[in-house]
Amino acid sequence: MFKSLRYVLKENFTNLFRIYSIAKYELLADMRDSKLGLFWNFANPTIQVLTYWLVFGIIMTGRSEQDGIPYICWLLGGIVVWFYVSPCITNGCNAIYSKVNVITKMKFPVSILPATVILKELFNHLCLMVVLVILFLFFGFYPNIHWLGLIYYLFCASMFAISLSMITSVLNMLARDTRKLILACMRLLMYLTPIVWAPSKLSKHRLLSVLMQFNPIDYIVQGYRDCFFYHQGIASFGTQIIIFWVITFVLLICGSYMMYKFKHKFIDLI
Amino acid sequence: MNQEYAIEFKHVSKIYSLKSKDKKHTNDKRFYALKDINFKIPQGEVVGVLGTNGSGKSTMSVILAGISEVDEGEMIVNGEQALIAINTGLNMQLTGMENIELKGALLGLSKKRIEEIKQGVIDFAEIGDFLYQPVKKYSSGMKSRLGFSINLCLDPDILIVDEALSVGDKGFAQKCLNKMTELKDNGKTIVFISHTLAQVREFCDTAMWIEGGMLKEYGEVDEVCDHYAEYVDYYNGLSNADKKKERDDKFEKRLLVNHKVSLFDRIFHL
Numbered sequence: 376m377f378k379s380l381r382y383v384l385k386e387n388f389t390n391l392f393r394i395y396s397i398a399k400y401e402l403l404a405d406m407r408d409s410k411l412g413l414f415w416n417f418a419n420p421t422i423q424v425l426t427y428w429l430v431f432g433i434i435m436t437g438r439s440e441q442d443g444i445p446y447i448c449w450l451l452g453g454i455v456v457w458f459y460v461s462p463c464i465t466n467g468c469n470a471i472y473s474k475v476n477v478i479t480k481m482k483f484p485v486s487i488l489p490a491t492v493i494l495k496e497l498f499n500h501l502c503l504m505v506v507l508v509i510l511f512l513f514f515g516f517y518p519n520i521h522w523l524g525l526i527y528y529l530f531c532a533s534m535f536a537i538s539l540s541m542i543t544s545v546l547n548m549l550a551r552d553t554r555k556l557i558l559a560c561m562r563l564l565m566y567l568t569p570i571v572w573a574p575s576k577l578s579k580h581r582l583l584s585v586l587m588q589f590n591p592i593d594y595i596v597q598g599y600r601d602c603f604f605y606h607q608g609i610a611s612f613g614t615q616i617i618i619f620w621v622i623t624f625v626l627l628i629c630g631s632y633m634m635y636k637f638k639h640k641f642i643d644l645i
Numbered sequence: 646m647n648q649e650y651a652i653e654f655k656h657v658s659k660i661y662s663l664k665s666k667d668k669k670h671t672n673d674k675r676f677y678a679l680k681d682i683n684f685k686i687p688q689g690e691v692v693g694v695l696g697t698n699g700s701g702k703s704t705m706s707v708i709l710a711g712i713s714e715v716d717e718g719e720m721i722v723n724g725e726q727a728l729i730a731i732n733t734g735l736n737m738q739l740t741g742m743e744n745i746e747l748k749g750a751l752l753g754l755s756k757k758r759i760e761e762i763k764q765g766v767i768d769f770a771e772i773g774d775f776l777y778q779p780v781k782k783y784s785s786g787m788k789s790r791l792g793f794s795i796n797l798c799l800d801p802d803i804l805i806v807d808e809a810l811s812v813g814d815k816g817f818a819q820k821c822l823n824k825m826t827e828l829k830d831n832g833k834t835i836v837f838i839s840h841t842l843a844q845v846r847e848f849c850d851t852a853m854w855i856e857g858g859m860l861k862e863y864g865e866v867d868e869v870c871d872h873y874a875e876y877v878d879y880y881n882g883l884s885n886a887d888k889k890k891e892r893d894d895k896f897e898k899r900l901l902v903n904h905k906v907s908l909f910d911r912i913f914h915l
Binding site for chain 1: 661707710711712713714726727728730733734736737738739743746747750751752753755756779
């Protein structure tokens, strides 16, 4: 078990430049594909943000506030996490399969592929964050020391996404149904997580609110909101921190084990 | 381990499973892609691999390159091996220059090393001003030249060349052969997989003839080439019915029937 974890970590850390290059040139190729290139990396999140602002800020003004924060800001502060994690999960499970022509033609450290996908999405996420911060400035939320916590939560989200992708990308090689299943479940996962609704809604259902602690995405969403608005600090989550890291670590170990076990078998699985 | 040998095969077999015609049959047939192959390639030797279509040459090349694992037997490799894969990893949207950087990174070169080889690749590929055009605008010959040049600038101990020279014009093939001769003089071991008898005769010291997944002959290049040419002539001279019979005989020998496959095996040892 730990042998495989060590193997995967070593492979990832010795190939940092490879990970960076693959992510960089994939992004570049995406940009070259369109005439406006980098513009879309900013325009796409802007339009997304505008959509939510239009719907929740202007049309559905019934819920104008959440804990004294304009609902639109509160919503966006949480949904950015989803905009990051969701493509990480869906593209992450395709990480190996989309590189089949490379891994069958050269000796290639397969276990770095999930990291390349997440790095690529990270860039898009940072573009979105820039747009978001500008919007927050308009609403009167100014950057302060608590925003530094975002770096920690970004790290959490990335680690979780990489660990999960290790498993799903291998499973997707064994059976392509994995990706279809994941795509079908994504919307469900979004509404199961308190992103558009407040977690306080669950306070009446003790069991549900305990179960929600086991949702890693919930932890990251709450963390982002805490950094933006509530300023309770990283330590205020108590057991949820431990639960999150235990889940992530277990996923990472399982993922590494599968990567290690199948490292030479991928070519026969196509 | 004997250091004099670059590659040593000990009873190597590679097995693929075949789906049976009617789906109800639970025990699939299994098929020897390579069957009980034994040979030793001394260091610094240039070996040509001959064989008709479907005889297991490509399987052999991926096994030699360490991409695929053997199912039975053992392969011992002394040194770093690399498979020359021409069009792999080229991104159509990126320019030639960016592709050199990307493919270099894919092959695991450091940033410094890529800078070093850049000029060599550019000179060798002879693509001139097209270097700053996206690869999608390249002719197929140009693409191959670029891909091949990047591969040749690697510095492995053992080179595996699979049908690489069948693309591009005569002049370029000659240039590649010259470059490989240079590598040969530097003491590299080269496995040269080709259909072109003339190239094998000219370039290789020894030759290996694989037929029906089995090693038929391994020895002096002229001898093996003569025998192989004789066989091809004999096979082409057969009537269609005889050809089919010959093929079926060969196929029959490679089958592994009545092999019970448990559910666990089906999932994990595909």
